[in-house]
Amino acid sequence: MLVFTLRRLLVAIPTLLVISLVIFLLVDFAPGSPMSEIPLTVPPDVRQKMIAALGADQPVLVRYVLWLRQFFWVEPATLFDGIFGTHLAGNEQRILSWQSRSPVFSIIGQRMPQTLTVIGTAYLVGILIALPIGIYSAYRQYSWFDQLGTLFAMIGFSVPTFFSGTLFIIVFAVWFGWFPTKYDTTLHVTDWASFLKQLKQMAMPVMTLGLANAATISRYMRSSMLENMGQDYVRTARAKGMTERTVVLKHVLRNSLIPVVTVIALGIPSIFGGAIITENLFGVNGIGAALIGAIHANDLPMVQTLAFIFAVLIVTFNLIADVLYGFLDPRIRYD
C-alpha cells in the first residue's frame, strides 16, 4: 500500500505540472483584458502604463515560469517565514492579484474560513440527510417513503440553487424575517449570542446547498444498498436467523458504503472550490465568489492560482479515495 501511494504521488508531480501549464495557457489565451473594468474615462495610454505596471505585458512563458517560482518557492517560503519568523522569502514578490494588488494567498486565507464553514457544513448536513434517506428508501423500495425520497432527490437535482436560494430569502428573510440575507464575515463567535447569530446566518446558504448535496448522495446510497440487498450473503445472514437490524445496518450497509465513501471523498475538493452561485447570493464571499470575480475581471494570477489549487486538491482526494477503498474493502489490494 505504501509503495502504491508513493508511486501515485510521484506520478502526480508531472500530471500537476502539465495541468498548471494547460490552465495557464487556457486562461491566458482566453480573450479579455485586466483593464476591462476600468472606466472608459481613463485614456488608452494610461491603460497601457497600468498594464505594464502589472507585468501583464510580459510574454506568456516568462509569466508562467515566474508564476511557477512564486507558487512553489516564494509562497511556501513566505508561509514558513510567517510561522517561524525566518526570512527565507526575503523581499521577493508574491503572486499578486491584478484586480486588488493583494497577494493571492492572503485573499485565499481571508476567504477560506467562511467557505469551509458554510460549504463544509452544507456538505456534512447533506450527508447526514442523505444516508438515512438512501438506506430506508432501498430497504422499503417503492414504498411511499421511497417515492417521497425520490421526489426529494429530483427536486434537489433539478431546482437550481439560484432559484431555491432566492426562494428561501423571500420566504425566510423577507416574509418571516428570521435570517439575515447577507453573511457577515466579520462576525467572531465568542459566546452563545454570537454563536446563535452565526447559526442564523449560516442557515439559508446551508439549506440551499445541503438540499442539492443530499439529493446526489441519497441516490448513490439507495442504489448501492439495492445492489447489495439481493446478494447471496444477505440471504445467508437472514437464514442464520440474524435480526433485520443486524442484516441491514451491519452487513448490507457496510458493504454498500464502499462506493458511497468514494463519492463523498471525491466531492470534498468541491468544498474548497466553494459554491459560486450560493456564495454570491448570500454574500458569503468565499473562494467561489473570489473565483468568479477574478474571472470577470480577467485577474489571471488569481484564476490561475485558484484553478491550480483545485487541481491539486482533486488529485489528492482521488488518491485518498483510492487508499480508502483499499482500507474499506479487503478484497482490493494494490500491491
Next chain:
Amino acid sequence: MNPYLSSGTKDVYAASMVIEPLAGFDDTGTIIPKLVTEIPTVENGGISADLTTITWKLIPGLKWSDGSPVTADDAVFTAQYCMDPAGGCAELSKYDGVKTVEAVDASTIKVTFTGPKTNPYTAFVGALAPLLQKAQFEKCLGAAAPTCTDQNNMPIGTGPFMVTGFTVNDTVQMSANPNYRDPAKPAFATALIKGGGDAESSARAVMETGEFDYAWNTQIPPDSQASMTAAGKGEFVVAFGTSVERIEINMTDPSAEWPEGERSTAKHPHPILSDIKVRTALSMAIDRQILSDVGYGAGGKPTCNVVPAPEVYVSADNTGCLKQDLEGAKKLLDEAGWIPGADGIREKGGKKLHLLYQTTVNPVRQDFQALIKDWWTSIGVDVELKAIDPGVFFGGDAGSPDTFQKFYADVEMFTNNFDGTDPETYLAQYLCAKAPSPANQWQGENMNRYCDPAYDKMMGEFSSTRDPAQRAAMAKTMNDMVTKDTMTVIPLVHRGTLSAHSNALGGVKINAWDSEMWNAADWFRVK
C-alpha cells in the same frame, strides 16, 4: 482603497470615506472646498492671471487620522506618486499638464501647469485624486506601488472614517476618525461596507429586510424597483451624471471581404451607413421613452444629446429624436434608394439592407437590442444581433476582433460618460486623430471613425477658450455636430446612478459629480 491604483467605482467610493481631495463637487456639480480654506479663483488670486498656476491653502491645524499634521509636502508627494512613470497610476490624466507641485510653506500648495489650463480643478480635486500621507506611502513609489498591500488596503486619511479591517472584495470595516476636522462628526461610531452579490440582493438588503442602510448601484429592473419600494423600508435615489447609453455608427466598412488591417478603417467608407438619410432613419425608428421605461425606470430618461449634463453644456433644443416616426423613417429610406424587396427587406443595387448590431452581454442591453431590432425590421432593415462578453468588448485587446475599438460591426451600443463637469476630453474623442486603426494598435476613442475638419478646428478653439459662456456655446455646437447634424451617434438614454438608502439613514444627498459618499460625514440616524 487606493484610487490611484484602481479606478473601479466601488474602490473609489469606499476610499472616499477615508481619504479626501483638497476640493470636491457637491450634488449640483459646484466645486466645494474640503481640506482647503477656499476655492482658488482668478478673482481671489488663487489662480494666476495667465492660468498657469493654482495655489491651494490648507485649513490650519488639519490632522491625519493618526494625529500627525497634514502639510503641503503630502500633496507634493501625492503628485510625485501618481506621476511616477513606473507606478501605473490610474488617475494620471488628473495630473495631466502639471509641471511642478511645490510646497510654498507648510500649508500652501502651488501647482504649476505646462501651459494655460482652462480647467485647473483636476489635480487634487474630486474623489479620484485624493491626498495620500507621505509618511505612509513614502516607500511605495513607482514599481513598488502595487506591492504595498497594507498601505493600499488601509490608507491613513483625513476623512470622517478610518479603516480598521479590510478583506479583498468582501468587507471594509471602519470606525470614526477621532481627528476629523469637525469634532461633532461623523454621527456614526463605525461603518461597514460589504461587497459581493448582485444589484438585486443588495437592494433587497436595504429595501426589504433593512439589514443595511445604503446600497450603491442598485440598477435593477423597473418592476423590482416598484415592488421593493412598496415594502416601505427605504427609498431609491437617483442622480443624473453624464452617462449616455448610445448607438455608435460605424462610418467605415467592417466587411470581412477587406483584408485584416483595412476592415473598419478610413480606407473604405461604409457602403450603407455613409448615407446620412439611412442613419437618420435608424434614429427616427427608435422610441427612446419605451427603452428608458423598460430598461431603467426611474434611473433613466430619453435623450438626443451625447453631452446630457451639466446644464450649461446641454443642447436643450436638440429634442427632435424623442418622437418615434416610423413612417418618416420609411420615407427617408425610400429617398435614399433603398426599396423594399420581396421579403420586406430593403435592397439597393442588389445589395440587402443588412446591419450587424453588437453590444455587451447584459440583460438590459439585450432587451434594447430586441426592441430596436423590431423597429428597424418594421422599416425594412435586416438586423443581426451580437452580444459580446464585456471583458472582451471593453478589454481593448488588439488581437481580438470583438473589441469596441475594432468595431467589426455596423452599429454598436454601450454607455460612455465623462469625469467631473467639463466635457473637453470627452468631446475630443471625436477628433479625426482619435480613430482606432492598425496604426495605433486599435487604441482610440473615436469608435465611429468620424472625421470632420470643422469639428477638429472647433475642438482646437475650445481648448484655448477661457470664457465659460463661449465654451458652453461651442460644446453645444459640437454636441449637435455629432448627433442631430450628422447622426454619427444615436443617443438613447441618459442614465442616472440608482442607489438605495434605508429610511433610518438621514442626510443622504446622492451625487453624480463626485463620490456618492461625498457627504458621509453628515449622515445621521433617523430616530
